[in-house]
Amino acid sequence: MKLKFWQKTYILVLALFLAGLFAGILSLTVFSYNKSLSEKEETSRAECSYIASSFERDWSSLTEYGRGADITLLMASYGDHYKKQNVFLCFRNEDESVYSSFTDDAPAPGDGKLIYRNTDAGKEIVISVSICGGKYNMVYAKNIEEVIVSFRRLTVLYVSVAAGVSVIVALLLLIILKKLSLPLEKLKRTTELISEGEKGVRADERGHDEFSALAVSFNEMLDKIDGQMAYISKQADEKQMLVDNLAHEIRTPLTTIKGYASYSAASPLDEEERIDALQNIISEAERLSKISEKILDGAYLEHHELTLKAVDLSALLEDTKKRLSYVAEQKQVDIETDLSESTVAGDHELLSILFYNLIENAIKACAEGGKVTLSCRETCAAVEDDGKGMTKEQLSHITEPFYRTDKSRSRAEGGAGLGLTLCRQIVEAHHGKMRFESEPGKGTKISLSFCTPKQD
Amino acid sequence: MANILIAEDDVLINNLIKKNLCLVGHECTQVYDGEQTIKSASAFAYDLLILDVMLPEVSGFEVMAYVKNTPVIFVTAKGKLEDRLKGLRLGADDYIVKPFDIPELIERVNAVLRRTKKDMRFFDFDDVHIDFDSRKVYKSGEDVRLTPKEYDLFETLLRNRNIALSRDKLITLVWSMDYDGDDRTVDIHIRRLRKKLGLEKRLITVYKMGYRLEI
Numbered sequence A: 001m002k003l004k005f006w007q008k009t010y011i012l013v014l015a016l017f018l019a020g021l022f023a024g025i026l027s028l029t030v031f032s033y034n035k036s037l038s039e040k041e042e043t044s045r046a047e048c049s050y051i052a053s054s055f056e057r058d059w060s061s062l063t064e065y066g067r068g069a070d071i072t073l074l075m076a077s078y079g080d081h082y083k084k085q086n087v088f089l090c091f092r093n094e095d096e097s098v099y100s101s102f103t104d105d106a107p108a109p110g111d112g113k114l115i116y117r118n119t120d121a122g123k124e125i126v127i128s129v130s131i132c133g134g135k136y137n138m139v140y141a142k143n144i145e146e147v148i149v150s151f152r153r154l155t156v157l158y159v160s161v162a163a164g165v166s167v168i169v170a171l172l173l174l175i176i177l178k179k180l181s182l183p184l185e186k187l188k189r190t191t192e193l194i195s196e197g198e199k200g201v202r203a204d205e206r207g208h209d210e211f212s213a214l215a216v217s218f219n220e221m222l223d224k225i226d227g228q229m230a231y232i233s234k235q236a237d238e239k240q241m242l243v244d245n246l247a248h249e250i251r252t253p254l255t256t257i258k259g260y261a262s263y264s265a266a267s268p269l270d271e272e273e274r275i276d277a278l279q280n281i282i283s284e285a286e287r288l289s290k291i292s293e294k295i296l297d298g299a300y301l302e303h304h305e306l307t308l309k310a311v312d313l314s315a316l317l318e319d320t321k322k323r324l325s326y327v328a329e330q331k332q333v334d335i336e337t338d339l340s341e342s343t344v345a346g347d348h349e350l351l352s353i354l355f356y357n358l359i360e361n362a363i364k365a366c367a368e369g370g371k372v373t374l375s376c377r378e379t380c381a382a383v384e385d386d387g388k389g390m391t392k393e394q395l396s397h398i399t400e401p402f403y404r405t406d407k408s409r410s411r412a413e414g415g416a417g418l419g420l421t422l423c424r425q426i427v428e429a430h431h432g433k434m435r436f437e438s439e440p441g442k443g444t445k446i447s448l449s450f451c452t453p454k455q456d
Numbered sequence B: 001m002a003n004i005l006i007a008e009d010d011v012l013i014n015n016l017i018k019k020n021l022c023l024v025g026h027e028c029t030q031v032y033d034g035e036q037t038i039k040s041a042s043a044f045a046y047d048l049l050i051l052d053v054m055l056p057e058v059s060g061f062e063v064m065a066y067v068k069n070t071p072v073i074f075v076t077a078k079g080k081l082e083d084r085l086k087g088l089r090l091g092a093d094d095y096i097v098k099p100f101d102i103p104e105l106i107e108r109v110n111a112v113l114r115r116t117k118k119d120m121r122f123f124d125f126d127d128v129h130i131d132f133d134s135r136k137v138y139k140s141g142e143d144v145r146l147t148p149k150e151y152d153l154f155e156t157l158l159r160n161r162n163i164a165l166s167r168d169k170l171i172t173l174v175w176s177m178d179y180d181g182d183d184r185t186v187d188i189h190i191r192r193l194r195k196k197l198g199l200e201k202r203l204i205t206v207y208k209m210g211y212r213l214e215i
Helices: A005-064 A071-083 A145-180 A182-195 A210-266 A271-303 A313-323 A325-330 A348-365 A392-397 A407-412 A419-429 B011-023 B034-043 B060-066 B081-089 B102-115 B148-159 B167-175 B183-197
Strands: A087-093 A096-100 A114-119 A122-131 A136-143 A309-312 A334-339 A343-346 A371-377 A380-385 A433-439 A443-449 B003-007 B027-031 B048-052 B072-076 B094-097 B122-125 B128-131 B136-139 B142-144 B203-206 B210-213
Touching: A005 A071, A005 A087, A005 A114, A005 A122, A005 A136, A005 A145, A071 A087, A071 A096, A122 A145, A145 A182, A182 A210, A210 A271, A210 B011, A210 B102, A271 A419, A309 A313, A309 A348, A313 A325, A313 A334, A313 A348, A313 A371, A325 A334, A325 A348, A343 A348, A348 A371, A348 A380, A348 A419, A348 A443, A392 A433, A419 A433, B003 B011, B003 B034, B011 B027, B011 B102, B027 B034, B034 B048, B034 B060, B048 B060, B048 B102, B060 B072, B060 B081, B072 B081, B072 B102, B081 B094, B094 B102, B102 B148, B102 B167, B128 B148, B136 B183, B148 B167, B148 B183, B148 B210, B167 B183, B167 B210, B183 B203
Parallel strands: A334 A371, B003 B027, B003 B048, B048 B072, B072 B094
Antiparallel strands: A087 A096, A087 A136, A114 A122, A122 A136, A309 A343, A371 A380, A380 A443, A433 A443, B122 B128, B128 B136, B136 B142, B203 B210
């Protein structure tokens, strides 16, 4: 049989209470019974010796007057007198009964002894004493049935009162325990709701006992789980979006490659058209390989903890400027530098990729004859251009994967739409900050700040 | 011949669609964003609009509201079912997912044009005259007797003229997908067409590809 916690408690507490109650009543009645018996004994002994001594006194005063008094008459008068008081007397000479007010045979306990005996009229205390200097023996019997009866009445009363109390206590206990276990029941219902998939359910935290403490920590646990779930599903959403975008980004060059390949295979083309088609295929294939490269870089960043070492930013910027000088010359963009001594905690290769991307973007944003300014100071660096700039709307999207402010132009320049996403990942991996300021037509400024390297 | 408006922001893909549709005899106009599309579509009653969903400025789905009277085929990289359904619910006549096959594109374009009655009813080249409604072919004014399959094959080649079609593609288009016959069936029918219509110079075999009707 499966019992609930409160039911177990109820049964145990009730059993203990009943056992205690009835053991108490039992010992109380037994004690009072014994006490009233011994009191009865005392009074019986006192009465017995009083009867004996007054009998002896009466007998001696009768014999003093010298009249031929008959002791049996005295015995009879005593016997009659005390019979009214429910006391029976029997006088014996030797073992010969001289007088008896007993309705049956009087017992003969030893001299001075006290015994109990049961008769038809009930329980009797029997005492025997010797009187008149041992000439006679008096047996005294006192009916104590009223003690037994009153004891029985008392017992019945006690038991019925106890039974009543028990019923009341049992009911009260039931109500109290049910009420006490109510929070537990509620908590159980809450967990059931949660396991059925209900969202946003919380346990009732009212009260100040262990149950409310349990509810509080239970709710804390739920909050934590909810937070984790939200975080995980957000991550999954982001991943899904990345995959969707990726599929889109891969499909577009694939369409071009497939289309131009089948076009040149299936249609009669002149030499110029053929070369044009092949160049389109080559440039789109290059775009695909760029996308895969950036995705791999991003995946690497997501799964590797960097070991940050001291990197000289001014040297790195100078180096990156050199690597991009050809691109800048092609577009007739001037790269100016304002480099102070600057050392940050970083990974040299990744920072080099970061600045390469940022500066390349800045050059692309510039019109011919534009200007890109690189600066660094302490742990901060900035890349500034006087190019076409961006609107606020565009700014809010630029680090999203595959976002392009100008799709067709970025395409023409071979961008994958992943550059700034990778930059953001690199900056995040360095625990740094990247801030964009831009105004359409005026240019864009990207400010970066990094951590100082640890002193070894 | 149909006038087709191509709205696709990727220049290379736009050019690709244009080149192929021009090869089969359509007139094409190219636009590269949503606003231009709406402008062009309201300025001229095109027979068909080929519309990319992810256009800059105004998306292809939004453009749909402005081009009520023009048949539309969506072309997009968004291949998810919900996107396809959305396009069709907005009133598009068909939906092509990138990367697509050129013959598939042409076939769908022709199918939509046929449905919307913007398709050609006659076609003439050299001394050959084709009547699409009665499915008859005349050479120098004389009725040329073609079997139904020969006619289907000829019409398919004509509608995809200047584009080489593989034997597999021809089987799919003419004989339906689950045809069990081998490539030789195609070769035999091609030989008969050449003979009956005198197409030895026009209907050429393309190395490793299949056949092409050059007009």
